[in-house]
Amino acid sequence: MKATADRTGIPALALSTIRTMVTAPPNMGRVVREIHETTNRSLLFVSVTLAFFGMILVYQGCMQALRIYPDLSGAGEIVIKTMVRVFGPLVTGLMVAFRVGAGIAAEAGTMVVTDQADALVVTGSSPARWLVAPRFAACLIGVPVLTVAGICAGVTAGGVFAAIRFEILPRTFFDIGMVEWEDFVICFIKAFLNGATIPIVAGAAGLSTKNSSEGVGLATTNAVVNSAVAVVIIEFLVSFIASVTGH
Amino acid sequence: MSDDATIFGRSSRNFAAEFVAFLGALLITTGSGIAVVLRGRADYLLTLRQLRIVTIESMPVMSLVAVMGGFVMVFESAGAIESTGADGMLGWAFGLATLSEVAPILVALMFAARSGARTTAEIGTKSVTGQLDAMRLLGVDPTPRLSAPVFIAMVPMLPLMIALCDVCAIAAGTAGASLVVGVNPDLFVISMIEGRLLDELLMGLVKGFFFGGVIAAVSCTLGLRVTGGASGVGHAVNDCVVFSAIGVFIFDLLVDLVWLMVAS
Amino acid sequence: MGTHSNDFAAEFADIHVTFGGQQVLVGVSTGITRGATTFVVGRSGCGKSVLTRLLVGMLIPGRGDVIVNGRTIASMSDAEVMAMRRSFALVTQAPALFDSMDVISNVAFPLVANRMESVSGARARAAKLLDRFGLGARATAMPGDLNISDAKIVSILRSMAMDPECLILDEPTTGLDAIARDAVDGMISELGDDGRTTLVVVSHDMQATLAIADRIVFLYNGGIRLEGTPTDFRAASVPGGEAGDPVVAQFLSGSPDGPMTVGAF
Numbered sequence: 001m002k003a004t005a006d007r008t009g010i011p012a013l014a015l016s017t018i019r020t021m022v023t024a025p026p027n028m029g030r031v032v033r034e035i036h037e038t039t040n041r042s043l044l045f046v047s048v049t050l051a052f053f054g055m056i057l058v059y060q061g062c063m064q065a066l067r068i069y070p071d072l073s074g075a076g077e078i079v080i081k082t083m084v085r086v087f088g089p090l091v092t093g094l095m096v097a098f099r100v101g102a103g104i105a106a107e108a109g110t111m112v113v114t115d116q117a118d119a120l121v122v123t124g125s126s127p128a129r130w131l132v133a134p135r136f137a138a139c140l141i142g143v144p145v146l147t148v149a150g151i152c153a154g155v156t157a158g159g160v161f162a163a164i165r166f167e168i169l170p171r172t173f174f175d176i177g178m179v180e181w182e183d184f185v186i187c188f189i190k191a192f193l194n195g196a197t198i199p200i201v202a203g204a205a206g207l208s209t210k211n212s213s214e215g216v217g218l219a220t221t222n223a224v225v226n227s228a229v230a231v232v233i234i235e236f237l238v239s240f241i242a243s244v245t246g247h
Numbered sequence: 248m249s250d251d252a253t254i255f256g257r258s259s260r261n262f263a264a265e266f267v268a269f270l271g272a273l274l275i276t277t278g279s280g281i282a283v284v285l286r287g288r289a290d291y292l293l294t295l296r297q298l299r300i301v302t303i304e305s306m307p308v309m310s311l312v313a314v315m316g317g318f319v320m321v322f323e324s325a326g327a328i329e330s331t332g333a334d335g336m337l338g339w340a341f342g343l344a345t346l347s348e349v350a351p352i353l354v355a356l357m358f359a360a361r362s363g364a365r366t367t368a369e370i371g372t373k374s375v376t377g378q379l380d381a382m383r384l385l386g387v388d389p390t391p392r393l394s395a396p397v398f399i400a401m402v403p404m405l406p407l408m409i410a411l412c413d414v415c416a417i418a419a420g421t422a423g424a425s426l427v428v429g430v431n432p433d434l435f436v437i438s439m440i441e442g443r444l445l446d447e448l449l450m451g452l453v454k455g456f457f458f459g460g461v462i463a464a465v466s467c468t469l470g471l472r473v474t475g476g477a478s479g480v481g482h483a484v485n486d487c488v489v490f491s492a493i494g495v496f497i498f499d500l501l502v503d504l505v506w507l508m509v510a511s
Numbered sequence: 512m513g514t515h516s517n518d519f520a521a522e523f524a525d526i527h528v529t530f531g532g533q534q535v536l537v538g539v540s541t542g543i544t545r546g547a548t549t550f551v552v553g554r555s556g557c558g559k560s561v562l563t564r565l566l567v568g569m570l571i572p573g574r575g576d577v578i579v580n581g582r583t584i585a586s587m588s589d590a591e592v593m594a595m596r597r598s599f600a601l602v603t604q605a606p607a608l609f610d611s612m613d614v615i616s617n618v619a620f621p622l623v624a625n626r627m628e629s630v631s632g633a634r635a636r637a638a639k640l641l642d643r644f645g646l647g648a649r650a651t652a653m654p655g656d657l658n659i660s661d662a663k664i665v666s667i668l669r670s671m672a673m674d675p676e677c678l679i680l681d682e683p684t685t686g687l688d689a690i691a692r693d694a695v696d697g698m699i700s701e702l703g704d705d706g707r708t709t710l711v712v713v714s715h716d717m718q719a720t721l722a723i724a725d726r727i728v729f730l731y732n733g734g735i736r737l738e739g740t741p742t743d744f745r746a747a748s749v750p751g752g753e754a755g756d757p758v759v760a761q762f763l764s765g766s767p768d769g770p771m772t773v774g775a776f
Binding site for chain 1 (some may be wrong): 308311312315316318319322323325344348349352353356357360361364365367368369371372477478480481482484485488489492493496497499500503504507
């Protein structure tokens with residue numbers, strides 16, 4: 001039926017992409033354009049959602065804490081630590097999965113339905129090389145950048161909220177005393193893994209589009225859900241390993 | 248696709264106008280959908296279908312995320328549990344907050360990604376293939392068949408599903424606490440109950456109603472406004488998840504704030 | 512060919528429509544005679560489909576009025592427009608069948624949805640229609656499995672099920688094979704013969720038009736170039752004849768030579 005049918009499972013696509021990265025790395029210009037597409041277009045979205053999230057985190061955490069212990073001077077430290085370690089990469093990853101995953105799947109799906117994917121294979125290229133690899137490279141850079149931006153937005157918004165609602169002084173809130181180098185490492189590991197996984201999972205979903213008018217819409221929803229689940233699984237695995245190894 | 252590049256990723260010129268138009272459409276779709284529901288004119292069979300699909304398609308993903316979330320919460324709070332004193336208590340409090348507040352958000356996001364996106368894709372495909380216009384040309388208003396069933400399915404079901412997922416998250420958290428960190432499960436549960444868990448769960452249900460409403464409104468509105476064929480549908484699905492996410496966060500914060508104002 | 516009363520089922524009064532910067536219709540005024548079969552012809556893009564959509568309120572003219580059964584559409588409420596579409600039914604060029612239900616449910620749909628019949632009554636009526644036009648065997652097929660000819664016929668039957676007083680068909684035979692085309696042309700003749708149903712048909716098929724129509728409206732350059740009986744048309748197509756019109760002549764002959772060029776319509 002379709003030449004691409006064998007090569008679009010996630011493991012196959014992952015291998016294919018990595019091989020492409022090593023043997024025939026994508027054109028720099030293309031990568032830069034993809035970085036722009038991914039990062040620029042998502043920056044506002046990620047910042048806004050993480051800002052809200054930061055405020056929610058501050059609010060809920062402080063409300064809970066006040067029931068047990070009246071002193072909130074350590075709140076800022078904990079918010080920052082958890083943002084860096086857990087929620088920054090998690091929420092950014094989810095938002096990127098939503099924003100970018102659907103786009104990748106839609107383009108991949110349209111290519112399948114218009115037979116362009118087969119045309120690529122026939123001319124010696126492959127969907128992995130043309131579609132996924134540039135985005136893979138771009139997300140490896142873009143997602144960590146977005147994660148950092150998101151964490152800053154979240155922490156800042158949280159701090160402002162804490163000052164207004166709980167009267168925590170900025171000086172007290174913005175304290176990175178609790179944050180250790182391993183938190184940053186964990187954060188970046190998660191962000192890189194997110195960046196690596198989302199394009200591959202979304203691309204695989206897009207490339208397995210069924211040829212029908214519902215096909216592209218269905219592929220897009222699968223891409224979004226699968227890459228979001230992948231982000232959550234990454235979060236879980238890294239947290240688990242970190243916890244078990246004593247970090 | 249290649250708009251002017253600004254830091255906002257979109258030409259700001261059109262943004263405001265598009266946004267206002269979208270908000271307007273959102274209100275109209277919500278209003279007409281709810282009006283149909285209240286008048287009891289929603290198509291019975293299609294409503295049943297929605298109820299069935301929405302629960303079946305979303306529950307697995309939502310519970311998976313809830314379980315993972317429960318575990319993660321425990322891993323992250325493990326350090327706090329081990330240390331004593333102020334740090335420990337604080338960390339613990341934040342851990343509980345994660346469990347009872349953040350879990351509903353994550354779970355609602357997965358719901359938007361699965362059910363919301365699917366709704367937009369279905370309605371959008373019907374729109375671009377001319378079926379909605381065909382209905383209107385037969386003198387039939389699509390609303391009782393399209394958006395009304397979606398509202399009936401999402402608004403009550405999401406809170407119920409969130410409640411179930413809260414249970415999953417708590418179970419996972421308890422298991423994780425005892426297996427990985429070595430905390431006695433009874434202690435864990437007692438500490439949550441002492442933290443007025445019922446209150447939290449209730450707020451979670453209220454949030455669920457709003458989340459369901461937002462996701463229903465956004466997914467239907469975007470489906471009805473699709474232009475441009477199959478790729479337009481993909482684009483609309485993308486927008487659906489994005490706007491639903493923003494809506495979920497906004498309403499979460501709103502309910503938090505209002506709840507406290509009312510409670511005090 | 513059936514009784515022609517002089518009252519109009521619908522009228523266009525000084526219609527102006529602009530699409531994407533192009534003026535498609537400029538000052539079009541005409542009436543649709545009740546009980547007659549009116550064919551609207553002209554080159555692609557000349558505004559034929561626009562006219563049909565104006566008739567059922569799917570499009571609002573920039574200027575001018577569309578009058579249906581004595582009332583302007585602009586004065587009708589949304590509910591009234593919806594109700595109007597049960598007696599003034601437009602069948603679009605693309606079949607647009609509801610792909611989640613089978614053929615017989617599609618045909619029965621307007622009766623059930625508009626509560627014009629019970630479900631069983633509607634299905635019985637639909638079955639009769641399908642049998643009458645040779646599609647009885649396909650009653651339980653899904654729209655996705657139909658070929659284009661069958662799909663077009665089903666979409667026409669779907670609107671016919673409501674027994675509308677006016678049936679508007681937008682290019683019903685375009686894209687059909689010769690046998691299906693004949694079947695549909697036969698349907699149109701049959702419906703038009705009893706004088707009960709007003710028919711408005713947009714068509715590219717001049718042969719069928721001249722054979723079936725009671726009246727023909729020829730659109731050109733945003734306006735009505737000629738309207739009249741097939742006899743009037745044949746007269747106009749004689750170049751240099753008394754009623755000769757070079758545009759009509761060129762259109763009927765399909766020749767590239769003449770006043771009509773590729774750009775103009």
